[in-house]
Amino acid sequence: MPIIETRGLRKVFRSVQRYPGVGGALRGLFSREYIDKVAVEDVNLTMEAGELVGYIGPNGAGKSTTIKMLTGILVPTSGEIHVAGLVPYQKRKENARNIGVVFGQRSQLYWDLPLRESFELLRAIYAVPRAKYDANMAFFSEILDLDEFMTTPVRQLSLGQRMRGDFAAAMLHDPPIVYLDEPTIGLDVVAKEAIRTFIAKVNEERGTTVILTTHDLADVERLCNRIVLIDDGRIVFDGELERLRMEYGTHRTLVVTLAEPCDDMTFPHTELVEQEANVVHLRFDRRKITAEHLLRLVTERCTISDVSIVEPEMEDIIRRIYLEGYRTQAPTPAS
Amino acid sequence: MTAVRPYIEFAKVAFSREATYRFEVFTSIGSLLVRVYLFRMVWTALYFHNAGIRALTLEEAITYSTVALLMSLVMDIDQTQLLVSKLEDGSIATDFMKPINVPFYFFSDGTGEVTFHAFTIIPSLLLALLIVHIQVPDPVVLAVFFLSFFLGYLVGLLMNFVLNCIAFWTLEIQAMQLIVTWITDLLGGEVIPLVFFPPVIQSFIYILPFAAMYSTPLLIYVGVIGPDEYVRALLVQVVWIAIFTVGAVLMWRFGSRRVVVQGG
Numbered sequence: 178m179p180i181i182e183t184r185g186l187r188k189v190f191r192s193v194q195r196y197p198g199v200g201g202a203l204r205g206l207f208s209r210e211y212i213d214k215v216a217v218e219d220v221n222l223t224m225e226a227g228e229l230v231g232y233i234g235p236n237g238a239g240k241s242t243t244i245k246m247l248t249g250i251l252v253p254t255s256g257e258i259h260v261a262g263l264v265p266y267q268k269r270k271e272n273a274r275n276i277g278v279v280f281g282q283r284s285q286l287y288w289d290l291p292l293r294e295s296f297e298l299l300r301a302i303y304a305v306p307r308a309k310y311d312a313n314m315a316f317f318s319e320i321l322d323l324d325e326f327m328t329t330p331v332r333q334l335s336l337g338q339r340m341r342g343d344f345a346a347a348m349l350h351d352p353p354i355v356y357l358d359e360p361t362i363g364l365d366v367v368a369k370e371a372i373r374t375f376i377a378k379v380n381e382e383r384g385t386t387v388i389l390t391t392h393d394l395a396d397v398e399r400l401c402n403r404i405v406l407i408d409d410g411r412i413v414f415d416g417e418l419e420r421l422r423m424e425y426g427t428h429r430t431l432v433v434t435l436a437e438p439c440d441d442m443t444f445p446h447t448e449l450v451e452q453e454a455n456v457v458h459l460r461f462d463r464r465k466i467t468a469e470h471l472l473r474l475v476t477e478r479c480t481i482s483d484v485s486i487v488e489p490e491m492e493d494i495i496r497r498i499y500l501e502g503y504r505t506q507a508p509t510p511a512s
Numbered sequence: 513m514t515a516v517r518p519y520i521e522f523a524k525v526a527f528s529r530e531a532t533y534r535f536e537v538f539t540s541i542g543s544l545l546v547r548v549y550l551f552r553m554v555w556t557a558l559y560f561h562n563a564g565i566r567a568l569t570l571e572e573a574i575t576y577s578t579v580a581l582l583m584s585l586v587m588d589i590d591q592t593q594l595l596v597s598k599l600e601d602g603s604i605a606t607d608f609m610k611p612i613n614v615p616f617y618f619f620s621d622g623t624g625e626v627t628f629h630a631f632t633i634i635p636s637l638l639l640a641l642l643i644v645h646i647q648v649p650d651p652v653v654l655a656v657f658f659l660s661f662f663l664g665y666l667v668g669l670l671m672n673f674v675l676n677c678i679a680f681w682t683l684e685i686q687a688m689q690l691i692v693t694w695i696t697d698l699l700g701g702e703v704i705p706l707v708f709f710p711p712v713i714q715s716f717i718y719i720l721p722f723a724a725m726y727s728t729p730l731l732i733y734v735g736v737i738g739p740d741e742y743v744r745a746l747l748v749q750v751v752w753i754a755i756f757t758v759g760a761v762l763m764w765r766f767g768s769r770r771v772v773v774q775g776g
Contacts, residue, residue, distance in 0.1 A: 245605065248608070248609050249608065249609075250605050250608045250609065250771060251771065252769050252770075266769075269608065270611045270612070270613070271611070273609055273610050273611040273612075274611045276609070278606075278609050280605070280606070283602070283603060283605065283606060284606075285606040285609070285610075287525065289525075289529050289532070290525065294525075297521075298518075298521050298522075298525065301517045301518045301521045302518040302521075302610055302611065302612055303610075303611065304517070
């Protein structure tokens, strides 16, 4: 039985229509016209216990809205949600015991308290037994290096320290499910790596189910097998990372260095994307033309001194999907 | 027992948080003493020129105002203000993700805050006694006063909570709160004893919840509400508590379903 299941999940936000300028502001006082914005539409998501899923999409795609519905903060407009057998918004408190949440943009630590006291307060809230608490703290301190700032008030922590504190806070009560909403945002490389190691370890050693939303695809490539791509409120891809690469990473780039100038650079199924001095970037659709064939065509026409092939970066694949929208059919090559 | 633990912790945290704002404590006591002095001057001047006021003697009026000011150290704290600020900046999200009763969390936090400020009543009282002489009623009246004070406090707390819940719909309620503060100041009996109002208006304002906050305990203190009226006066307070409790439950139930988390 899946640990997380949503069916036909939909969330519509209603806001008052606003008009520009002073006149508009006055008009807004009297007219009550509403705009409905669909944040999430027909989201069907199923996760088994122990899975680590990357939930990605551009800003405003509906990632956070989905997470907030899974936590029980937001009530869906329609559709069904079950998290560990509970309907989150109906059993908010029971659901809260099963989940840990980290929001990169927002801390759940208590601003005025030293970190240690924030943890003690959370221990009281979740009624974590002392022995369990001590064991968990030892485990977290080791990976996250918490000891050096345990007695510092949260408002004085650096972003990296605060995030590490937030991770420990979210995991203190051993939740079987963890939602991580952009947890690496704004962190430096070292802090990111510590956080990634922590996520991987918790997932492997404790079998924690993790949903990770992020804009940093290095997080996804490092941690997730499966990714769910949401765009404009709808899930546009759900599957293995490798499959996305195969289906959408259809284009390679042939980089050739010309030994002498060569005028005509048009080849079939190929696009000249960049030319800098004598280095030429040719982007080609590998299903229509092989690298070997293209290279032969190039050498027939020009004299070259060097050649290399660039594989598509995950980043580029995702960017293209954001820009063009995901199509399940084979994408047409950009002409 | 474990169910109560977190709320005791919240209150403790709020208590020590308030204790860190030492400067605020001193200024609030200082401004209180200034007002005690001003009220003494005002009542003395008014009574001197107006022999007609006889609902209270001058000494009773000064006692009334001084006790009212001491009460305000606790009464003026809007315990549930935290709800509005958390709705505004969206941090209410993190409270909803915890296995806690969120209104109880606000109440516990407020209780910690109020408990701290209650302690400042004692030094304030001692310092005020250097400026004014106040009457002290007999122990039974004093006991009824404290009971009524507590009930009045609950009326204010619950009324504020109901008002603050409006922020679930509007996200900001400052202007409305200001209006309610003015009305409370005027009709609650904190500044002007309600017995000074014309009788027609009096019969009307005693029915409003504002009188149940300041006026009832104060009039018990100075003896305008006598022992034969205690039951009725306290009952009115209890009725208001009941009404606002129902209001609070309903507002919370409907309001919290429409939480819009601001920012991210």
